[in-house]
Amino acid sequence: MQVIALAQIERALEGLDLLPLIEEGFVAYSEGRAVVPPVGELILDTGEVHIKYGFIRGGPFYVVKIASGFYGNPSRGLPSGDGMMLLFDQATGRPVAALLDHGRLTDLRTAAAGAIAARYLAPSRVERIGVAGTGVQARLQVQHLEPITPCRAVLAWGRDKGRLEAYRHDMAKEGFEVEAARDPAELGARCNLIVTATPAIEPLLKTGDIRPGTHVSAIGSDAPHKQELDPGILARADLVVADSRAQCRLRGEIAHALDRGAISLDRVVELGDVIAARAPRRTNDAQVTVFDSTGVAVQDIQIATAVARAAGVTPDA
């Protein structure tokens, strides 16, 4: 088994175009060509662990990803998240590579999903990008919108003023002009492409906050107890898109909206079907669209396979 450290992973990433790779993964998933069992979960007093695993039929590898979030890490000077991706040969089961990415590949494949959703669902002219959150994902989501829209005006909201200022400062270096929002409602009032990337456990955005013509990508809520959007936003949306219908029944914004009876599952379409044009996309600039990202193993499979190949890992068959 080849152990691949973060520096080597970063080098492998330089030559990769993630968006088409991740799109391909979503399409394979929605076409039933991927085997992705339910997410494994360990809940400790100190943190939580997700195990995502699966394979695409006919692909070279199966992938097991272990990702964790530990609440006390920042006070120890450690990042809260960590993770690794393991690749095994589909022909023999041989472990071929361990990508010790410390969660970096999860961050990137998640950012790619947001960009893909925006490609098919954002209004034709993005006035301003709204972002809730000031962490790694709030940065990556906006950065990955660069090929999707020429808009570089960002309105950001975060609870911590210091972190919000750091966000503004750091994103300026990436070419984005960031204003600070007073509250989450201001994102709805002034932005028509909104990304939520917080660990919130109750809605930040209320139904009345969202104007016609807005697309919202809800990225933060990947566990049953997390929630960023009022279920009413999904109820009044013209289009609700899940990364995985099966997974969104159990976790994320759609799960909350289903539980509350705000929507029914037959109104939810899957991103892979949107990409493959088997499900509707945005058809006019008055529609409200919502994308709910819970993170599907097929994204991990795609990014891990591409990075491993770029790092010289070859299958047995």
Place this chain on the structure above:
Amino acid sequence: MQVIALAQIERALEGLDLLPLIEEGFVAYSEGRAVVPPVGELILDTGEVHIKYGFIRGGPFYVVKIASGFYGNPSRGLPSGDGMMLLFDQATGRPVAALLDHGRLTDLRTAAAGAIAARYLAPSRVERIGVAGTGVQARLQVQHLEPITPCRAVLAWGRDKGRLEAYRHDMAKEGFEVEAARDPAELGARCNLIVTATPAIEPLLKTGDIRPGTHVSAIGSDAPHKQELDPGILARADLVVADSRAQCRLRGEIAHALDRGAISLDRVVELGDVIAARAPRRTNDAQVTVFDSTGVAVQDIQIATAVARAAGVTPDA
């Protein structure tokens, strides 16, 4: 993360007394001190993968084990089984060690479970050890009985005569005198401690094959489609012991017997409770007892933690 290869694992094992370690794990599990979610599973055309994971509350690590069996490997000159165990710190989530054991630790913790069951359930005088199967587990099970009983007479049955002869020959070097059985029924007729360690998918041993006073450890059946014992054997047993009641509802001999209505779950006790003397053990030499091993993550946690510590791995806290 420390990557520990098989040779180093073997050295670490030399100083370890596995039986008390694994007993402790079963007791922790039956006392509700272990968190062990349902087994994750990937079924490919070429093989199958089990993901077992969990932690003991207050312990140093959580453990994720990935074990595979790939049918075509022997024809490629590879062993069918492979596997690794990953240890993460319970305080921070940091990956601390990858034990690249190729399934060796799973083999050993499974053999230890059989020996532990025999310690509490075998009749006081073992006439002859019966074993169905001639593979790695059929060897390790018998070898691990060495501290449990002075009996060194073995009757072995296997489909392949060549493999059976190799088994006889190899086990002689370990101090066991092995005769070859004509059929599985002969195991029941001549042995009062029987271990089944085959990948059978239909019963090898029939209800009438088992005499009073016999203990049977059913080791092979760890997946829903596998089966080595007629459900009637469990129905007429005086004591049916599961490694995990929760897991044995879904896989192994007990699952088949429950499905057929041959037994009810309230008749099934757990090995950890037997060890801790909270559940009955064998009380006389006329009883029939059955142990059903499906393999519980708590065994993996115990062996992985002990090996990692012996190899110098330390937790963060």
